Amino acid sequence: MRHRAVLSHSALTPIHVVLHKVQKRISILLALLGDWSAFIGVVLILGLGTSWYMIDVGTPLTTERQGPWTGWTSAGRADADPYTRAHFARLGTLQLSAEMTLTFVAFTDNEGRRLHSSCDYNVEGREPGASWWSLTVFDDRGELIANPAQRYAFTSQSIAMRPDGTFLVALARDARPGNWLPTGGAGRLALVFTTLDPTTPLLANPDDDQKPLPAIHRVQCR
Amino acid sequence: MNIRDKLKHANWQLIVAAPIAAGILHICATLAAPYLTAASAYSRLAPALPLNKIQVLHPITPGAEPLPFLSPHARYAMCRFDTANGPVSVTATLPPDPGWMLAVISPQGDNVYAAASTPGRSTPIALVLVPSEDHFLGVTPEARGIARDVQPPVPIAATRGIVVVRGPDKGLAYKKEVEANLGKARCSGRSF
Numbered sequence: 001m002r003h004r005a006v007l008s009h010s011a012l013t014p015i016h017v018v019l020h021k022v023q024k025r026i027s028i029l030l031a032l033l034g035d036w037s038a039f040i041g042v043v044l045i046l047g048l049g050t051s052w053y054m055i056d057v058g059t060p061l062t063t064e065r066q067g068p069w070t071g072w073t074s075a076g077r078a079d080a081d082p083y084t085r086a087h088f089a090r091l092g093t094l095q096l097s098a099e100m101t102l103t104f105v106a107f108t109d110n111e112g113r114r115l116h117s118s119c120d121y122n123v124e125g126r127e128p129g130a131s132w133w134s135l136t137v138f139d140d141r142g143e144l145i146a147n148p149a150q151r152y153a154f155t156s157q158s159i160a161m162r163p164d165g166t167f168l169v170a171l172a173r174d175a176r177p178g179n180w181l182p183t184g185g186a187g188r189l190a191l192v193f194t195t196l197d198p199t200t201p202l203l204a205n206p207d208d209d210q211k212p213l214p215a216i217h218r219v220q221c222r
Numbered sequence: 223m224n225i226r227d228k229l230k231h232a233n234w235q236l237i238v239a240a241p242i243a244a245g246i247l248h249i250c251a252t253l254a255a256p257y258l259t260a261a262s263a264y265s266r267l268a269p270a271l272p273l274n275k276i277q278v279l280h281p282i283t284p285g286a287e288p289l290p291f292l293s294p295h296a297r298y299a300m301c302r303f304d305t306a307n308g309p310v311s312v313t314a315t316l317p318p319d320p321g322w323m324l325a326v327i328s329p330q331g332d333n334v335y336a337a338a339s340t341p342g343r344s345t346p347i348a349l350v351l352v353p354s355e356d357h358f359l360g361v362t363p364e365a366r367g368i369a370r371d372v373q374p375p376v377p378i379a380a381t382r383g384i385v386v387v388r389g390p391d392k393g394l395a396y397k398k399e400v401e402a403n404l405g406k407a408r409c410s411g412r413s414f
Contacts, residue, residue, distance in 0.1 A: 039236045039243075046240070047247025055255060076325075076333045086255035088331050093291045094263045094386065096325055097333035105291075132320040132390070134295050142290025144283065152284075152294040157392060192291060196321060196338065 055086040062087075066213045068112070069104035069193065093142070106191045107140065109216040115189035117145075119221040121171040123181075123191065125214025132156050133195040135169060135214065137181045140188035147182035154179055169214075173222075191216065256330050263289055264329040267384060271302035274310055276409045278401055281391065294391070296321065297400050301385040301409030305353040312385050314407035316345040321390030324407075326351065328383045335378045350412070351380050385409055 054062070062083050064071045074080040075088060076095035088095045095103075108114055109121060123135065136153035139145055144152045154169055159179055161167050170176035171191075173183050183189060193213060256262065266289055271277055280286060282294040292298075303310045316322040322339035324347050339345050387407045389400045 035233045035236050039240055042240045043243040043247055046244035048251055050244075051248045051251040051255070055252065076327070076331060076336075078332045078334060080332065082252045082255075085330060085332070086252055089256035089259050089262045091291070092259070092261040092263055092266055092289060094267075094289050094327065095331055095333075096323060096386075096388070097336040099333075100323060100325075100336050100338050134293060136293060136295070138291055142292075143285075143287055144294055146284035150283075155295050155390075157390075158295075190291070192293075194293065196323075 054083045055090065058083065058087065064104075066104075067110050068106040068108045068216055069213045070106070071102055071104040072098070074098055075103065091142070100196065102195050104193045104213060106193075106216060107188070109218050111218065113218060115171075115191065115216070116221075117173060117183040117186045117189055120173070120176075120219040122217050122219055123169040123171055123214045124166065124217070126166045126212060127156065127161065128195055128212045131195050133193065135159075135181075136192045136194070137171060137183060138190045138192065139186040140190050142190065145182065145184045145186045147184055149175075149180075149182055151180070151182060154181065167214075170219075171216075172219075262329070263331060264327075264384060267300065268302050268329075271300055271384065274301065274303055274409055274411045276301045276385070276387070276405075276407045278404045297389045297391050297404060299387040299389075299404035299407050301407075302383075303351055303380070303385060303409060304382050305351050305380065306382075308411055309353075310351040310409060311412040312347070312349040312351060312407075312409050314347050314387050315403075316340075316347065316387075317389075317403055318343050318345075319390065321388070322403075323386075323388045325386045325388075326378055326380055326383060327386060328380060334380045334383065349378050351378050351383075351385075353381050 053059075058070065058072060062072060062074070062081055064073055072084050072087060074084050076097040077084075077099060106115070115121065127133075132155065134153050134155040137145060154167075159167050159169070167179065169179040169181055171181050171183055171189070173185070175182075259265075270288065276299050279288065279298045279300060281297060282288075282292050301312070303312075312324075312326070314324050316324060316337065316339040318341055319339060320341060322345075324335075324337050325333050326335040326349065328334055335349060337345065337347055385407075387404055389404055391397075391400065
């Protein structure tokens with residue numbers, strides 16, 4: 001009906017026919033462009049978004065998680081998956097093979113709140129077997145936090161253990177008795193837990209009350 | 223326009239193509255990511271390391287970290303190697319303490335070779351890094367009728383990369399001993 005009306009109208013005023021044709025072609029072009037822009041948008045968001053997520057955050061396919069700790073299971077290995085390779089290339093770290101070392105990083109406490117130097121934390125755990133291990137605090141760019149005590153990490157050789165085989169590390173700006181790791185005014189923090197023996201059953205019993213990876217609890221904030 | 227009309231007029235070719243194109247972009251972006259970053263460990267370390275020569279790094283302290291998230295409780299000796307002009311020989315002896323390691327790391331971050339110390343005995347390591355491309359490197363001593371008086375080194379195919387020897391930093395009392403052990407590691411160009 002509309003077509004016929006246009007024809008009848010065009011018979012009267014040819015200039016309107018031309019205008020109508022132009023308008024119609026523009027609307028078709030816009031519809032086509034709309035489809036293509038939506039297509040490109042979806043492709044970019046899906047393609048780059050999922051790639052970024054799998055490289056930056058990781059999935060159960062590439063990482064082991066326990067509480068706030070995340071470890072990339074094939075880090076540094078010659079047969080590492082592309083996501084792990086891209087993750088550490090972007091991070092710029094020197095990754096020793098996951099066959100030799102296990103490294104877990106935490107950016108949050110056990111309640112999921114971002115670690116920050118304006119808060120004090122208790123890091124509590126038990127010795128993960130007989131292997132050598134270390135607990136290091138960095139700022140979120142991976143740089144050590146300068147402090148007068150020149151203390152940046154505790155290892156299985158330097159930490160003061162409790163008689164029951166557990167340990168407590170206080171993460172705080174000001175000095176604390178016992179195992180104290182200074183955080184200064186670093187801002188956002190990252191904790192790195194490394195063990196040199198990947199056969200250590202760090203993740204053997206994730207539902208066990210006595211989890212081998214240390215728990216990070218916020219004590220107070222200023 | 224109701225939903226049925228919208229579905230009827232939808233461009234199904236583009237709708238089907240979108241996830242396929244997104245998948246291709248995902249794969250390309252993921253595979254390209256290690257090569258597009260300017261801040262990989264190799265690109266940060268390489269300019270400061272001499273070629274085919276071991277260098278004991280200073281202790282890791284705030285403001286002097288060569289890489290992010292590098293353990294301050296370890297000391298490192300590194301050698302940037304390039305086998306383009308011939309094989310590179312690597313030797314080291316890991317003391318019997320826990321925490322000693324030797325790794326050959328490619329520019330992409332892969333551990334082409336890694337070995338750790340063994341409690342109770344020293345671990346001698348002898349490697350020869352050879353180019354991964356196939357080309358003639360010379361005749362082996364055995365082929366020339368010369369018997370080796372030592373165990374032949376383990377050949378590792380790697381064109382470029384970094385050899386890392388890592389020792390535990392156990393404090394001032396052990397500093398000289400650890401540095402001496404790191405300094406004993408060797409990395410040099412050689413004939414086959």
